[in-house]
Amino acid sequence: MTQPLIDLSITEKRFAEKTVIADVAFQVVQGEVVSLVGPSGCGKSTLLRIIAGLDSDYDGQASVLGHAPRLHLDEVGLVFQEPRLLPWLTVAQNVGFELGAKGARHPRVAELLAEVGLADHANAYPKQLSGGQAQRAAIARGLFSRPRLLLLDEPFSAVDAFTRMRLQDLLKAIAARHDATVLLVTHDVGEAVYLSDRVIVLASGPGRLRGQVRVDIPHPRDRRDPALALLEGQALSLLEGVAVEQSAA
Amino acid sequence: MTEVVSSHPVAAEQRRARAPSDTGPRASGRLADVAARGRGLIVPAVLLVIWEAVVRGGLVPANLLPPPSALVATVRELLADGELQGHMLVSSLRVLAGFSIGAALGVAAGAVVGLSAKAEALIGPTFQGLRAIPSLAWVPLLLLWLGIDETPKIVLIAIGAFFPVYAGLVSGIHNVDRKLVELGQVYGLKGGVLIRRIFLPAALPSLFVGLRTGLSLAWMFLVAAELIAATKGLGYLLSDGRETGRADEVIVAILALALLGKLSDSGLAWLERRLLRWRDVYKTIGA
Numbered sequence: 001m002t003q004p005l006i007d008l009s010i011t012e013k014r015f016a017e018k019t020v021i022a023d024v025a026f027q028v029v030q031g032e033v034v035s036l037v038g039p040s041g042c043g044k045s046t047l048l049r050i051i052a053g054l055d056s057d058y059d060g061q062a063s064v065l066g067h068a069p070r071l072h073l074d075e076v077g078l079v080f081q082e083p084r085l086l087p088w089l090t091v092a093q094n095v096g097f098e099l100g101a102k103g104a105r106h107p108r109v110a111e112l113l114a115e116v117g118l119a120d121h122a123n124a125y126p127k128q129l130s131g132g133q134a135q136r137a138a139i140a141r142g143l144f145s146r147p148r149l150l151l152l153d154e155p156f157s158a159v160d161a162f163t164r165m166r167l168q169d170l171l172k173a174i175a176a177r178h179d180a181t182v183l184l185v186t187h188d189v190g191e192a193v194y195l196s197d198r199v200i201v202l203a204s205g206p207g208r209l210r211g212q213v214r215v216d217i218p219h220p221r222d223r224r225d226p227a228l229a230l231l232e233g234q235a236l237s238l239l240e241g242v243a244v245e246q247s248a249a
Numbered sequence: 250m251t252e253v254v255s256s257h258p259v260a261a262e263q264r265r266a267r268a269p270s271d272t273g274p275r276a277s278g279r280l281a282d283v284a285a286r287g288r289g290l291i292v293p294a295v296l297l298v299i300w301e302a303v304v305r306g307g308l309v310p311a312n313l314l315p316p317p318s319a320l321v322a323t324v325r326e327l328l329a330d331g332e333l334q335g336h337m338l339v340s341s342l343r344v345l346a347g348f349s350i351g352a353a354l355g356v357a358a359g360a361v362v363g364l365s366a367k368a369e370a371l372i373g374p375t376f377q378g379l380r381a382i383p384s385l386a387w388v389p390l391l392l393l394w395l396g397i398d399e400t401p402k403i404v405l406i407a408i409g410a411f412f413p414v415y416a417g418l419v420s421g422i423h424n425v426d427r428k429l430v431e432l433g434q435v436y437g438l439k440g441g442v443l444i445r446r447i448f449l450p451a452a453l454p455s456l457f458v459g460l461r462t463g464l465s466l467a468w469m470f471l472v473a474a475e476l477i478a479a480t481k482g483l484g485y486l487l488s489d490g491r492e493t494g495r496a497d498e499v500i501v502a503i504l505a506l507a508l509l510g511k512l513s514d515s516g517l518a519w520l521e522r523r524l525l526r527w528r529d530v531y532k533t534i535g536a
């Protein structure tokens with residue numbers, strides 16, 4: 001059996017005196033696109049931070065690419081909720097940030113900028129980009145090291161609806177082209193169903209696993225496909241605490 | 250009837266974005282710059298005219314407030330024998346040396362205190378106390394310790410430049426966005442590399458505020474040093490003018506100090522604009 005890229009079993013995560021995650025366990029295997037959805041405060045972003053190695057104060061077990069989560073794994077790309085571009089660096093320097101001063105001249109930077117549609121903005125500063133362009137630059141930076149696993153924390157929550165659709169399609173194309181395994185945290189159930197092979201639904205107070213919905217619809221998907229709407233309904237039912245047969249899968 | 254109006258998301262996003270080359274006609278921008286600078290000359294020009302008229306009209310005695318035309322003659326006289334250039338050069342070199350030493354030490358101390366909570370607890374309060382000492386209070390002590398040569402003057406100027414640079418950098422480091430530091434950590438940056446690639450660039454705007462304040466204080470401390478113990482420099486020219494009853498010499502020295510202060514600050518402001526061109530800051534309406 002293939003070893004999962006992410007194998008997580010968190011029994012408790014506390015912030016000060018408050019338990020934010022009570023019992024969450026799931027796995028993500030190679031090539032999967034998995035979304036974590038849930039209401040505010042269910043700990044979905046915290047789970048992503050644990051997987052990224054940004055938070056190691058928890059009870060339970062976590063394994064990412066076969067070892068304990070740690071910062072700066074070349075094989076893990078991370079895209080935050082906000083683009084977090086360094087304002088004093090150009091777009092190209094931000095994308096090649098990992099390599100330092102010479103990063104901007106690396107051929108991979110030009111390739112990625114072309115891929116995300118920012119080839120003409122290589123020498124622009126972040127202040128000259130729109131919200132959508134900045135997030136595309138952040139995605140390009142997350143892909144720079146050719147990661148096997150791409151972690152995204154509500155990456156499209158701060159952009160308008162049109163830009164969000166464009167970025168969702170870009171992410172889908174990139175994940176397929178790079179054969180990357182993707183874990184996406186989002187509060188948008190429609191986005192999760194449209195993009196993912198599997199949607200993991202969390203409940204809040206404290207965060208725990210509510211169930212999951214498998215999306216066995218081949219790509220390219222049509223946003224108006226009634227089958228997607230049906231699965232979105234199932235995920236919403238799970239969010240509301242209604243038992244869904246498929247969630248036992 | 251329902252009307253469906255389509256709009257392509259890509260086109261919409263591109264329209265919203267500000268392209269980097271979209272900066273407007275450059276020529277008209279330059280003209281506006283020149284016009285803005287020209288406006289800054291209006292008030293001094295009007296004041297000079299009023300000043301000349303008031304003294305010529307006998308409202309103020311010319312020996313106490315020489316008119317601008319008399320000052321022009323004094324400047325010519327002082328330039329002809331090289332005296333003015335000599336004083337300006339000596340003062341400028343003193344400020345350059347003192348400011349460089351003070352700013353370098355301020356950057357070093359600011360980086361240590363800003364980045365280390367232990368260092369801040371240990372030496373932060375001491376620096377705050379020393380900072381509160383008025384500049385002139387240092388002079389007798391420096392003269393006692395270091396004599397009356399160049400050293401006490403340079404040290405006094407360095408003290409003046411040190412504290413604003415130190416405080417500016419500490420404040421800049423304390424205000425660095427936690428999320429940017431976290432980004433650096435995600436990329437495995439630690440220690441000196443994290444400081445060089447995240448903390449220092451992020452703190453640069455505050456550091457420049459400190460550098461410009463430090464430079465202005467360096468000129469102030471220069472005058473304090475030269476008024477008390479000097480045989481060359483603009484502070485000495487001020488003192489000499491007072492002792493010989495030459496108000497024109499005093500005013501020329503003041504104007505020379507203003508000129509040098511403005512020129513040095515403009516140099517630093519130019520460097521600030523170049524190094525911080527990435528900043529997304531509010532520009533005054535009409536600027």
